[in-house]
Amino acid sequence: MSKRSGVGAVLPLDQPPFWSVVDGDGEVIEAVSDFMLDFWARGNAESSCRSYAYALLRWFRHLHLEHIDWERAIRETVRDFVLACRQPSALSPEALSPRTLNHSLAVISAFYDYHLAQQRGPILNPVPARRVDSGRRRNGHHNPELEFRRDRRADFRQKVPKTAPRLIVESRISEILRTIGNARDRALVEFYLSSAARPSELLGMTIEDVDPGSQRITVERKGSRARQALPASSNAFLWLRLYQESLPPELLVKGNPVWWTNRRPYRPFGYDAARAMFNRVGHEIDAKLRLHGLRHTAAVRMSNDPALTLTDIQRILGHLHLSTTQEYLQQHNDDIIERVAQHLRSRSDPKPAPEGPPLAYDASDLDELLGDASW
Known part of the structure; x- marks a missing residue:
């Protein structure tokens, strides 16, 4: 929200933690800056800092509207925040999804835990915690090949519905590829569909991360930041080569990003620009598309092999827990509906009359039963 709204904004910084929350007067909120700097020092990614900053911005907007100082927040303050987020309000033009709301509560809880450790803020964390057995850590010593134990949700945590992967059907994929006329955009889509890399991971590659000889790329994983080689299709490398031929030679040196904007002055092609590109493609074919859906589509393709x-598949997707990868084995709703519809159509088709069994007797059997023919 803009500065004139009187409830603050998030501003980018040139140094860690790269994002700052300011109040309506343009003054930096020191309590948030201290927490964000500590959050960055613990080894979290820049994208996580951005996510946390916007979650705290939403919380401080609520405090501003309720005329409550952050140090005096209580359980009822969090309750009112949840109720406001579950419907269109001054905090958001649309109701927040359960997953986004749970993330906001986790951020707010971490914010107060940090300040409580520094002997600042309220006496108790206003965000209710999950109830666990005394002396036991939830999911302690968990086997990564097994599912997590589902305990009772903490108060105000929303129930997240279990959804199928965001699969893009094959007919839609063909339509997307026919619509894209830019070599860069076509190469990006081909890499997403073959390598199953996350959008930010693929966009963060540099020139030396591409190995056409072995048909591999190297990406930095979002969570662990480990570098991992991934296979990609020959079509992806073909379109990448066509795209690189259109770039100035000075951009194709080691250390430079692989992806650039189309217009001069050339700038690195980031996630927001890639998402806007894919949204434009969806608008042209009259479909609601998400960039992350390409990764889900690649994962489902692999699971069907x-x-x-x-x-x-777990290794390629970079999942820490096998239970996360198992979510891609779910049947897509469109496939299930099509099979059931086919079943209903087959039941309405006329059935041929059953043929009776042939009435034939073996002569030797009759002789055995009745005697020979002379009798």
Whole structure:
């Protein structure tokens, strides 16, 4: 929200933690800056800092509207915040999804935990915690090959519905590829569909991360920041080569990003620009598309190949827990509906009359039963 709204904004910084929350007067909120700097020092990614900053901005907007100082927030303050987020309000033009709301509560809880450790803020964390058995840590010593134990949700945490992967059907994929006329955008889509890399991981590649000889790329994983090689299709490297031929030679040196904007002056092609590009493609074909849906589509394609094991797919997707990868084995709703519809159509088709069994007797059997023919 803009400065004139009187409830603050998030401003980018040139140094860690890269994002700052300011109040309506343009003054930096020191309590948030201290927490964000500590959050960055713990090794979290820049994208996580951005996410946390916007979650805290939403919380401080609520405090501003309720005329409550952050140090005097109580459980009822969090309750009112949740109720405001579950419907269109001054905090958001649309109701927040359960997953986004739970993330906001986790951020607010971490914010108060930090200040409580510094002996600042309220006496108790206003965000209710999950109830666990005394002396036991939830999911302690968890086997990553098993599902997490589902305990009772903490108060105000929303129930997140279990959804199928955001699969883009094959007919829609063909339509997307026919619509894209730019070599850069076509190469990006081909890499997403073949490598199953996250959008930010693929956009963060540099020139030396591409190895056309072995048909591999190297990406930095979002969570662990480990560098991992991923296979990609030959079509992806073909379109990448066509795209690189259109770039000035000075951009194709080691250390430079792979992806650039189309217009001069050239700038690195970031996530927001890639998402806007894919949204434009969806608008042209009259479909609601999400950039992350390409990764889900690649994962579902792999899961349908009997030659690939679940651990193979887990490795390619970069999942820490096998239970996360198993979510891609779910049947897509469109496929299930089509099969059931086919079943209903087959039931309405006329059935041929059953043929009776042929009435034939073996002569030797009759002789055995009745005697020979002379009798």
